[in-house]
Amino acid sequence: MAQSDETKKKVVVRVCIGTGGLAAGGKEVIEAFKKAISDFCVDIELDFTCHYQKVGCRGFCARDVLVDVVDGDTSVTYQGIKPDIAKRIVQEHLINGQPVKEWLIDDSYYSFHSKQMKVLLKDCGTIDPEDIQAYSKVGGYTGIRKILSTMTPEDVIAEIKASGIRGRGGAGFPTGVKWEACRKAQGDVKYIVCNADEGDPGAFMDRSIIEGNPHSVIEGMMIAAYAIGAGLGYVYIRAEYPAAVERLKLAIAQAHETGHLGKGLFGSDFSFDLRIKLGAGAFVCGEETALIASIEGERGMPRAKPPFPVHRGLWGRPTVINNVETLSNIPYIIRNGASWYSSIGTDKSKGTKVFALTGKIRNTGLIEVPMGIRLGEIIYDIGGGIIGDKKFKAVQLGGPSGGCIPDHLLDTPVTYEDIVRTGAIVGSGGMVVLDETDCMVNIAKFFLEFTQAESCGKCVPCRIGTKRLLEILDRITRGLGKEGDIELLEALCSDIKVASLCGLGQTAPNPVLSTLKYFRHEYEAHIKDKKCPAKACKDLLIYSILEDICKGCGVCKRACPAGAISGDKKKPHKINADLCIRCGACFDVCKFNSVNRE
Amino acid sequence: MIKLMIDGKTLSVPDGTTVLDAARRFHINIPTLCHHPKLTPFGGCRLCLVEIKGIPRPVTSCTTPAAEGMEVTTTSPNLESLRKTVLELILSDHPNDCMICERAGDCTLQELAYFYGIRKNRFSGERRTYSKRDGNPFIERDMEKCILCGRCVKVCDEVEGVAAIDFAYRGFKSKICPPYEKDLNCEFCGQCVAVCPTGALTGKAWKQRGRQKDVREVDTTCAYCGCGCSLTLHVQGNEVIRVTSREDTLNEGWLCVKGRFGYNFINSPERLKKPLIRKDGKLEEASWETALDYVAGRLKDVRDKYGPNAIAGLSSARCTNEENYLFQKFIRGVIGTNNVDHCARY
Amino acid sequence: MLEEKDMNDVLDRIIAKYREDEGNVIFLLQETQDALGYIPEEAVAYFSKKLDIPSSRFYGVLTFYSQFHLKPRGKNILSVCCGTACHVKGGTKIAERIQRDLGLASDGETTEDGKFTFEIVRCVGACSIAPVVLVNNKAHAEMSADSASKLVTELKKKETGVGAK
Amino acid sequence: MAGLATVFGSGAMTNSMPEIENNDLLFVIGSNTTETHPIIGLKMKKAFRKGAKLIVADPRKIDLVRFADLWLRQRPGTDVALLNSIMHVILREGLEDTEFINTWTDDFESFRGSLAEFTPETGERITGVPKEKIIQAALLYGNAERPGIYYTMGITQHTHGTENVYAIANLALMTGNLGKESTGVNPLRGQNNVQGATDMGCTPNMYPGYQRVDVPAVKEKFEREWNVRLSEKVGLTATEMLQAITNGSLKAMYIMGENPVLSDPDMGHTIKALKELDLLVVQDIFMTETAELADVVLPAASFAEKDGTFTNTERRVQRVRRAVNSPGEAKRDSAIIAELSRLFGYDMTYHSDEAVFREIGRLWPATAGISYRRIRKIGVQWPCPTPDHPGTQYLFKGGFPRGKGRFTAVSYRPSAEVPDNEYPYILSTGRQLFQYHTGTMTRKTSAIETVAPGPYVEMNDEDAQGLAVEDGQKVRVSSRRGSIEVSAHVSEKTLRGMVFIPFHFKEAAANVLTNPATDPVCSIPEFKVCAVKIESL
DSSP states (O other): OOOOOOGSSSEEEEEOSSSHHHHTHHHHHHHHHHHHOOOHHHOOOOEEEEEEEEEOOOOOOOGOOOOOEEEEEEEEEEEEEHHHHHHHIIIIITTTOOGGGGOOOOOHHHHHTTTTTOOOOHHHHHSTTOOOHHHHTTTTTHHHHHHHHHHOHHHHHHHHHHHHOOTTTTTTBBBBHHHHHHHSSSSSSSEEEEEEEOOOOTTOOHHHHHHHHHHHHHHHHHHHHHHTTOOOOEEEEETOOOOHHHHHOOOOOOHTTSSSSSSSGGGSSSBBBBEEEEEOSSGGSSSSHHHHHTTTOOOOOOOOSSSSSTTTTTGGGEEEEEEEHHHHHHHHHHHOOHHHHHTOOOOOBBHHHHHHHSSSSSEEEEEEETTBBHHHHHIIIOOSSSSOOOOOOEESSSGGGEEEEEEEEEGGGSSSHHHHTTTOOOSEEEEEEETSSHHHHHHHHHHHHHHHOOOOOOOOOIIIIHHHHHHHHHHTTTOOOOOTTTHHHHHHHHHHHHHHHHHHHHTHHHHHHHHHHHHOOOOOOIIOOOOOOOOSSSOOOEEOOOTOOOOOOOOOHHHOTTOEOOTTTSOOOOOTTTOOOOOOOHHOOOTOOEEEEE | EEEEEOOOOOOOOTTTTTTHHHHHHHHOOOOSOOOOTSSOOOSSSTTEEEEETTTTOEETTTTTTTTTTOOEOOHHHHHHHHHHHHHHHHHHHHOOOOOOOTTTSOHHHHHHHHTOOOOSOSSOOOOOOOOOOOOOOEEEEEEGGOOOOHHHHHIIIIIOOOOOOOOEEEGOOOOOOEGGGGGSSSSOOHHHHHSSSSSSSSEEGGTSOSSSSEEEEEEEOSSSEEEEEEEEEEEEEEEEEEOOTTSSTTTTOOOHHHHHHOOTTTOOOTTTOOOOOETTEEEOOHHHHHHHHHHHHHHHHHHHHHHGGEEEEEEOSOOOOOHHHHHHHHIIIIIOOEEOOOSSTT | OOHHHHHHHHHHHHHHHHHHOOHHHHHHHHHHHHHSOOOHHHHHHHHHHHHHHOOHHHHHHHHSTTTSSSSSSOSSSEEESSSSSHHHHOOOOOOHHHHHHHOOOTTTTTOOOOOOEEESSSSSOOOOOOOEEEEEEEEEEEEHHHHHHHHHHHHOOOHSOOOOO | HHHHHHHSSSSSSOOOOHHHOOEEEEESSSSSSSSSSSHHHHHHHHHHHTTOOEEOOSSSGGGGGGSSSSSEOOOOOHHHOOOOOOHHHHHHOOSSHHHHHHHEOOHHHHHHTTTOOOOHHHHHHHOOOHHHHHHHHHHHHOOSSSSSEEEEEEHHHHHHHHHHHHHHHHHHHHTTTSBBBBBBEEESSOOOOOOOOHHHHHTEETTTTTEEETTTHHHHHHHHTTTTTOOOOOOOHHHHHHHHHTTOOOOEEEEOOOOOHHHHHHHHHHHHHHHOSSSSEEEEEEOOTTTOOOSSSBBOOOGGGEEEEEEEESSSEEOOOOSOSTTTBBBBBHHHHHHHHHTTOOOOSSHHHHHHHHHHHHHHHGGTTTOTTTSSOOOSOOOOTTTTTOOOSSSSSSSSSSBSSOOOOOHHHOOOOOOOOSSOEEEEOOOOOOOOOOOOOOOOOHHHHSSSSSSSEEHHHHHHHHTTTTTEEEEEEEEEEEEEEEEEESSSSSTTEEEEEESSSGGGGGTOOEEEOOTTTTTEEEETTTEEEEOOO
């Protein structure tokens, strides 16, 4: 006799559909599981029902798609799952009870997590981001309930100040102090704005949090709104994050339906509503005043400070702008208390910080670490070292506003002050690892290309200054650098930093200054010797074929897009230097390492 | 009132005064390119940076409100070096053609380059070039000379309420243009020309008509509508070659298209130059003596024959008070009739 | 292209939605682009007339934000991420290859047949699976110049029904 | 002006230009200010930026409507009904200023009764303005602290123009919105020195300084100063002069700097009349359409070639200075007049222009305190009786010249010529931004000609559709007096059933069409309403 579905045991298949998960085929994997189950159902009666849970980023994106199979109390995690593997897991694991060993997570999964401390990301990878109940079940919205019934706005501000949390957007300004200034600012109407315009290349913390746990951001905004006296909030989010926008819209809709947004919330007289404003593709809008201009429907050109947004912000009203990660921390601080939060981290840098660990590193992904952890621990223990056992060269922190930290400073603890001392900044959390094949002049040029393209054009130092910086860097990487260029770069950098209007310009020279500080010899090699030590700058490379090694297989000849390689079959080939466009295709395809590059 | 100290001098200024305005009130000169006293502050050119005790980085004095007890330094080796860098950067993206520029001698950028002695520029590189010329008939828009100070954008929006132009694009590609970069099509008040600190905006009518040398300026009152705007006529030889208006006037230096550009009638070849008398149905030139004798004689005839009330005078709203007074005095006192009127009704 | 009347109906609906919103310029343009795929000059003229907002403001905003397109775009949008992580892992090479395969001269161009638009984007936040190519907003992970080239070939096949050279 | 003078005892802008920016409400009626008075338009825009509200009453969607909080689109010629119904609501809502009425005005009670019939419903029926908007206007104006009313020819160029002005004056009087800073009634004068020409007595009934010619004591004063015998018979207005030519009583005219052929209504009639004169002397800087009819043409100097003063619309006397020499043998008007006078045996030589000005000050105390030296940089507003008097920024502070302000009950009556089956459209004429008056000056600047090249008729788009007229197409516009061919500008700008033609262009002169009917008090022709028909060509 068939068991009714209600009495059958429940098995949960949990699939990551964060950006990494989706790109690796997360949705297809779910479909494959569903199909496999229904295929088996035709022949046999299953003694369980299978439920699917889509979760946000679980951090270890390098091993996507990550799948949990939860059967009662036991949970098994698989990595690198493709749709065609689903059938085996269903048959061997779900039906026969034997986990499929070859796809189980391995040691690196554990070492990836061992030094992490997951506060924000804990819920992120386990709860269904499209279900408000899932957030409530893990304690969501208890923070706002608690303050509405027991705390005055001043109490909340005191609590946030006591926790020591500092803004996670980059500069690390104490959040409680900002709220207090806005609370005290004159005005009946105030706003809380969530800055989700994560524009730093190499950063996706905010995206992952919104995709994985949108309600924590909403609750954080509510608490902030209560504290500063705002009734309306805006989330300014990049249109380039369509999945995050959808999740957030859904979350707001659910919060409305279930009475978590609107008038007289939770029986109090506190009302709060939330609107989404889509960014339209301008990095500078991450800057507070530019963001305000953009919400107001204008060109995102920063405005001079003072007046600061806490005094005169959106529509001229006092406004607090916090970034996603900051706001997402707030419910946890209220729930667990300021002293819990301040027990994490160092004296001046409290709590955990989420980083996007990417680049030439084995375990790429989203990590959350306690403040104070050393850079080396992140790179080697969590990140598992450099891909292909190449030599570590530097880690880039803070994106276009940040800098590169070399090998000998890997002992630096991750705190706002210590990182700034190296010439980088904690920034919003992009951490790009570079190896010996990365040219530091080229990296500096890459960031200048970015800031120069994103400069709003309002102030002279940024508009023309970054252009001139880029031109100097460009000529250096093309072998046209001149004596005195380094000094000119230094002088211009220091003036741009001081004279620019907003944070974009003021920090734009950082990538140049920090690479000059630690890798000056690379600049000098480009200028004086016309060589790129990392062999990355195309114009400075000469490709040739080592005749004694070349087997004349012809692969390089076929790969050359410029027709610069000639030679008969089985005889050594030659590269015509006049035709060579230095694309490196031959170098990449040669199996015998017979292409020489210098 | 707020008390603050600028360059060691203690000053008192009203609440809401910016540091720049406070300094200017007391004749402390701070260089600027983007600031205009009648427009909202912009803070883009960065020349007016000053140091304020307690603030870690220099701030733009045009945007910073003066505060009680503030200690401001407007000049220091550091500030001057920053200003020089900013000027060099601007000049690295500006045509070096002061020789033939309409604004030479009356250009803020040129003036600052002169004061900062910028002969050799440390910076060079790509310069914005625009092949298309704006075809409007009034305003020459040489956007390669534009330093993106935004004054024209603001005057068009904040003062004129037209917003015919705005910033477009961003970063180094930024430019100021009418929508879709078409030819300017607006009220042509020329307020933008009046506030432009460089040679980017000039009047087409005064192109190559004369710059500073041998040009006299004569202050007068506009002859068009009833607003009575103050005009400054720029005269070379016996020709009015340009019209401007001073800022400290009733009209605050603002004019309309007629006042600013409609002066060609003065030197028009169609002007009447000799008295004319109708002979055999045709108007023919005559000497003043003949013409006036003729007029006086005919008027006397009419008066003798029909009485003074058969004569009437029509005066003009475009003549001066003195002329109008004399005209009615002539009609009343000399002809002897009150048949005098003017065109007030249309 | 839509007929003028049809377009005005679309625009009227957008206006009705945002008429009362302060600072609605970006909203108006975003919705227009969602509806029409780009922002025709006529749409700006229409908004300007109906809402008394100077066209110059629309144009300023349009050209400031990289999201907005003044011309119709291709049926398929190929975006190559050149954010930091993608850059250090070879994003530029991928971009060069795709551009060459499509025969386009520069970033942001559309093929003559209107099938493909190629663009370089700055970080789509998928750095952990770099380098990334987006085809119509779907991310393709850990690409190389070769795999990207294959992707283009497949897409061309799908569009034209024949293998493209 | 006569209208305001009757009510207050003085007719001019009550406030000054700098005060405009501090109005908290501007009620602009019958004035396309941004085009006809651009710089006053700028002051208004400054007021809006500072938060002032704006009511525009105009049948055309003029540029100011962009800034308006409320736009009343009345049918041309129905201003009295509009204003009366606004006042009706003000009384109904108790927004009148009783204290001001009791202290400073006469005849309120009888006036109150005259408003009874002008309910908002009646107002709507006559004017076409929805009654809600009439009520809203009343509330906005009635509750404002510093409201300013601004009007020009849209109010005065009607056969009932004086009544329009009375209605405006009533509105300001009943709310006490007079005699205060940034609060008042402001007729904007159309030409640079209209105010001055009126002040200087170039009117048939007044000597300089609004002193009546038919008051013996005044006459004697002028006889003494001028040392001549003067007539106490009120003279002819400009429009009456043309009639007098036709009936044979006027034989000679001396026209200085005027072009009535183009600026007067019914051009055909004007030309015919001027041709009948025994003698026509025209003194001008160009060969105008009027000069072409003259027996003698005298070449005069332009404003850039002479010294003197202009008085602007806010009574400010300002300096005019000579910048260049006159071309050829052209002479200053004052020199020509003095020469002529000498030929009549009367010496009118002055050793300087300022000597003339000082003589004016002796005869009209309101300017006695002004000297050229005082106004070398910025002008002074009359009244300014003594050298230490600062000039008068706004009028009627603490009272009216005639003692009390007088309410004048006015009722609505239709314009002289209203549309009918044969001539179904209302024609209004007026100015546009780029050209000025009859175009003799502005049309010499080629750039202006490029942007405002020629005549046109503004038509409502629905009307145009009905006539199958497309934008830019040539049409024939005809009235009972004549017809012209112009191209059509089709838009939403004009009200249905109405067309607008600027009068600057001789090649299709709007005044071929206009009706010479005039206001009985002021003799202002009805340029704003006549009946025309439109034919597609």
